[in-house]
Amino acid sequence: MSNQTQVKSEFVNKVRQRVAEVVVGQDTVVERMLVALFTGGHLLLQGVPGIGKTLLVNALAKAVDLKFSRVQFTIDMLPSDIIGSEILDQSSGQFRTHKGPVFTNLLLADEINRAAPKVQSALLEAMQERKVTIGNTTYVLPAPFLVIATQNPIEQAGTFELPEAQLDRFMLCHRLDYPKLEEEEDILNRQLAMGLKRVDQGAIPKTAFDMIVDEPCCRISDLTEAMAAVQAIHVSDVFIRHCVEIVRKTRSHAALEVGGSPRAAMAIVQAARARAFILDRDYVIPEDLFALAEDVMLHRIRMTYEALAEGRNGKEVLNEILADLG
Numbered sequence: 588m589s590n591q592t593q594v595k596s597e598f599v600n601k602v603r604q605r606v607a608e609v610v611v612g613q614d615t616v617v618e619r620m621l622v623a624l625f626t627g628g629h630l631l632l633q634g635v636p637g638i639g640k641t642l643l644v645n646a647l648a649k650a651v652d653l654k655f656s657r658v659q660f661t662i663d664m665l666p667s668d669i670i671g672s673e674i675l676d677q678s679s680g681q682f683r684t685h686k687g688p689v690f691t692n693l694l695l696a697d698e699i700n701r702a703a704p705k706v707q708s709a710l711l712e713a714m715q716e717r718k719v720t721i722g723n724t725t726y727v728l729p730a731p732f733l734v735i736a737t738q739n740p741i742e743q744a745g746t747f748e749l750p751e752a753q754l755d756r757f758m759l760c761h762r763l764d765y766p767k768l769e770e771e772e773d774i775l776n777r778q779l780a781m782g783l784k785r786v787d788q789g790a791i792p793k794t795a796f797d798m799i800v801d802e803p804c805c806r807i808s809d810l811t812e813a814m815a816a817v818q819a820i821h822v823s824d825v826f827i828r829h830c831v832e833i834v835r836k837t838r839s840h841a842a843l844e845v846g847g848s849p850r851a852a853m854a855i856v857q858a859a860r861a862r863a864f865i866l867d868r869d870y871v872i873p874e875d876l877f878a879l880a881e882d883v884m885l886h887r888i889r890m891t892y893e894a895l896a897e898g899r900n901g902k903e904v905l906n907e908i909l910a911d912l913g
Contacts, residue, residue, distance in 0.1 A: 633739075692729055694734045707749060710753070830852045841891075
């Protein structure tokens with residue numbers, strides 16, 4: 588590993604340490620968030636309530652000097668609640684532009700599947716082109732810009748399934764699991780030691796959110812250097828061929844109705860570069876492909892009705908494709 592890359596990889600260690608002060612475990616999730624941050628890709632986090640999805644994103648945003656916005660998606664939201672709108676100024680009789688929370692570096696779209704499809708679609712232009720249109724004017728979003736969205740996969744009442752076009756905009760979809768036994772015990776011990784937060788004459792028990800340090804440990808300039816280092820990671824022709832082969836096999840597999848788009852192959856390559864950088868390598872290896880395949884591919888494929896009736900699932904089919912590659 589080169590000295591230049593080693594210096595820039597200090598960014599990774601600083602962010603990991605800062606997030607670990609607040610969140611117990613979840614190392615893989617932190618890695619995926621860093622992958623998204625280094626590549627400008629968007630990340631969808633799926634998991635049951637209470638496992639720290641929102642806390643993780645908050646901790647990451649505060650660790651890096653990023654402008655951060657959080658939007659709680661609800662069924663009665665409008666697209667203007669996300670991107671903004673033109674408002675008539677009564678005093679001057681002129682319209683002025685009110686920019687929405689999408690004008691930020693890191694947008695947390697909390698429970699994105701609770702909003703109606705028209706609101707979800709309002710994010711499409713922003714996620715793909717890094718710009719939004721308000722009225723007749725197009726505005727470029729700040730750089731960097733990425734969306735980290737969360738959704739609860741088990742509670743379906745009052746939710747709307749994300750359409751394929753929306754899902755394809757997410758570079759990665761990571762599925763969070765419950766913490767390990769010792770990690771859950773550590774969470775409880777930390778909570779017991781937090782104490783009270785005094786407000787005026789009263790007090791409330793502190794939560795993990797109160798443990799987040801406001802002072803960032805890394806600046807945007809540090810992030811920019813890390814992003815440049817990721818772009819310098821070597822990707823071999825063989826690795827590219829394998830990525831294309833996997834994606835093309837999903838399109839012809841008998842159990843799949845919808846396979847991956849060319850964007851899926853691009854996502855694997857870019858994510859593999861970022862993972863190699865995080866793990867202190869100047870080049871990608873097959874392990875990167877196999878480690879990232881589920882997060883890149885599963886949300887982009889659709890099973891046939893016949894395969895679902897037989898009890899098959901996307902993870903099983905993807906593993907078959909990966910086994911053929913190996």
